[in-house]
Amino acid sequence: MYSRKLPYLLLLPSALFLCVFFLYPFVLVAWQAFVTDTGELTSEYFMEMATHWKFNTALINTLLLALAVVPFQIVLALYMATLVNGMKRGRDLILYIWTIPLGISDLAAGIIWLAIFEQTGFLNSFMQSLGFIEEPIGFLGYQNKGTIFVAIMLAEIWRATAIVLVILVAGMGLIPKEYYEAAEVFGASRWKQFTRITLPMLKPSLQTAMILRVILAFEVFAVVVALGGTNLPVLMGEIYTWQYDLRDSSVAAAYALVVLAISIGFTLLIMWGLRTPKGARV
Amino acid sequence: MAEINIKQVAKQFGGTHALHSIDLTIADQEFLVLLGASGCGKTTLLRIVAGLETATSGEVWIGGHRVDKLAPRDRGIAMVFQNYAVFPHLTVYENIAFGLRMAKLPQAEVDKRVNRTADLMHIENLLSRYSGQLSGGQRQRVAVARALATEPAVLLMDEPLSNLDALLRMEMRAELKTVLAESKTTTIYVTHDQVEAMSMADRIAIVNEGRIVQAASAVEVYRNPAEHFVGSFIGNPPMNFLDATALGDGWWDVAGTRIKGPSVKQNKLQFGIRPEDISVHSPKTSNPQDSPSATIRVLEPLGSHLLASCKVDNQMLRVVLDSDASVKAGDPLHWSPVADRIRWFDPATALAIL
Known part of the structure; x- marks a missing residue:
């Protein structure tokens, strides 16, 4: 029964699936972004996108958000994973509790944080009842871009740190205990054990977690819409606006390609930055 | 000078006694082998001396200092593990240098010691390799070199040769004996292999069910077993x-x-x-x-x-x-x-x- 072709045959369904539902739409999008209705190759959609006044703001906001959120999430998740792995009892319970936000959609997460920050929200009524403020503050007003940014950051960190945590906890569990014992015997402090053993041996998990998070960070949308409306434009929001409000799929497609290019660029950067030297793999 | 004193060390895991009040003194520069069947408590005793396991009661003294409350890194020991524990993400050079880097020795000194121990263990041509590119025997050599590079007063070895094939084990046995005799460390060596124990040890401590039943030279434990168990455990065929x-x-x-x-x-x-x-x-x-x-x-x-x-x-x-x-x-x-x-x-x- 076994033949050389069998593995390829088994891979065929998933390959077909990817072609139909990923590659084909991708080609369509690329076509829309580069080709006019009359079938000529053009860069006019990209020009339109890039010269629009919101493009730079959206690009910078998206990059800044990713830059502010992802490193913080990685550090926080590393710390949480270390705590969880050091626990003798109740480890699973804590892990379940910490991963609850994973079960909440990003729009719902945005609305939860909106309920905290809005004019009549929990934060305002809390501070008011304690007498810290006389009247409610409009945290999310258009003149307070900084607080909107911070609120989105908080919501994103609350919502999506758990996925990093899960990946890192699994990765840490794979590091044999004896390496820590050896490091301990040879004089490494707790901190040194973390930097000299845990971090380097966690590279593959860190790589996965960071790529996943960075890609998702560039696609941030619902949380931003819930908390900032259109006050804080991001790339994904612009795609939506161009597609549905301005009814111009070609410019929307151009935007989509920009998001794709940034994602690929950062993925390659992370893969290169966290590469394992040949031979150093376990 | 690093005499090791083990005073009334006992260890319980839940309700079971892994070690019953062990008293043992290992003289400075002595090579003591803890010999026993698997599960007899010999590795537990070694790990208590290392500080990787805490004794339920009793004291451990190394070189005149009580160490049982100290972290392993503060005990002045080096250890060779059964599964080598050679760090896979570091080169052989950095593995051997690990303890020296932790002690913040200057690079010149690190270089000198790494090269010397690598020469001693015949792995000087492997320094830039990673552990994944080494054979079991070579990994074992790296683990020993890493321990010797720190010039420890006390060297603890936990069945270091048990994962090697028979021929390699015999070769390493002789080599280790020579190297350790020169290094002048006090060594505790755990094994279940009586031939290994008898060929290498200055003194063998035979462990049975959490007790040291006899601690004497190879000839003495062979000729004059102190207990029925020793006679039936040592010697092939047994007494x-x-x-x-x-x-x-x-x-x-x-x-x-x-x-x-x-x-x-x-x-x-x-x-x-x-x-x-x-x-x-x-x-x-x-x-x-x-x-x-x-x-x-x-x-x-x-x-x-x-x-x-x-x-x-x-x-x-x-x-x-x-x-x-x-x-x-x-x-x-x-x-x-x-x-x-x-x-x-x-x-x-x-x-x-x-």
Whole structure:
């Protein structure tokens, strides 16, 4: 029964699936972004996108958000994973509790944080009842871009740190205990054990977690819409606006390609930055 | 100077006693082997000295300082692990340098020590490799080099050779012995392999069910086992044990023969003799009174000698015969023990009687 072709045959369904539902739409999008209705190759959609006044703001906001959120999430998740792995009892319970936000959609997460920050929200009524403020503050007003940014950051960190945590906890569990014992015997402090053993041996998990998070960070949308409306434009929001409000799929497609290019660029950067030297793999 | 003192160290895991109040002193520069079957507590004892395990009670002193409350890194020890624990993400060089980097030695000194220990362990050409590119034997060498590079006062080795194949193990055994003799460290070495223990140790501590039953030189534990267990554990084949019944005046009946033994009150003793401490006579020259007869059941030609498993008085007796002895299964065998090699054991306590 076994033949050389069998593995390829088994891979065929998933390959077909990817072609139909990923590659084909991708080609369509690329076509829309580069080709006019009359079938000529053009860069006019990209020009339109890039010269629009919101493009730079959206690009910078998206990059800044990713830059502010992802490193913080990685550090926080590393710390949480270390705590969880050091626990003798109740480890699973804590892990379940910490991963609850994973079960909440990003729009719902945005609305939860909106309920905290809005004019009549929990934060305002809390501070008011304690007498810290006389009247409610409009945290999310258009003149307070900084607080909107911070609120989105908080919501994103609350919502999506758990996925990093899960990946890192699994990765840490794979590091044999004896390496820590050896490091301990040879004089490494707790901190040194973390930097000299845990971090380097966690590279593959860190790589996965960071790529996943960075890609998702560039696609941030619902949380931003819930908390900032259109006050804080991001790339994904612009795609939506161009597609549905301005009814111009070609410019929307151009935007989509920009998001794709940034994602690929950062993925390659992370893969290169966290590469394992040949031979150093376990 | 790093004498190790283990004082009344006990360890319990839940309700089970892994170690019962161990007292042991290892002299400066001594090579002590902890020998025992798996699960006897020898590794636990080593890990307590290392600080990787905490004793339930008792004290550990190294070089005149009490260390049992200290972290492993503050005890001035180095260790070789059973599975080597060579860091896969570091090169051989950085593995050997690990302890030196932690001690923040200057790069020149690190370089000097790494190169010296690498030369010593014959891995100087592997320094830029990663552990994944090494064989088991090479990894073992890296693990030993890493430990020696820190020039430790105390070196702890946990079954370091058990993952190597037989030939490599023999080679490494001799090499380790030479290297460690030069390094002048106090060494505790855990193994379940008695040949390894006897060939390397200054002194062997035999561990059984959480107790040290005898701590003495290789020859001493072999010739004068302190307990029935030691006689049956050390030696391949192990010591023979036969029931002895008192005849009075220090004479004992062993399988139908009168043998001079200790004058003690007990009625029953166990007579112990090593298979090679038995002499065999031809039937004509022997007097049936003082040479008991056994029946050969199985013969195993082992090259250097012939091992005969015999039945005597319904008990098992193994005898080492000359490799060209002309005997066959079913033959009677007239034997007598070499008088000064006999050991007597109290069947109630299993302890040897002198």
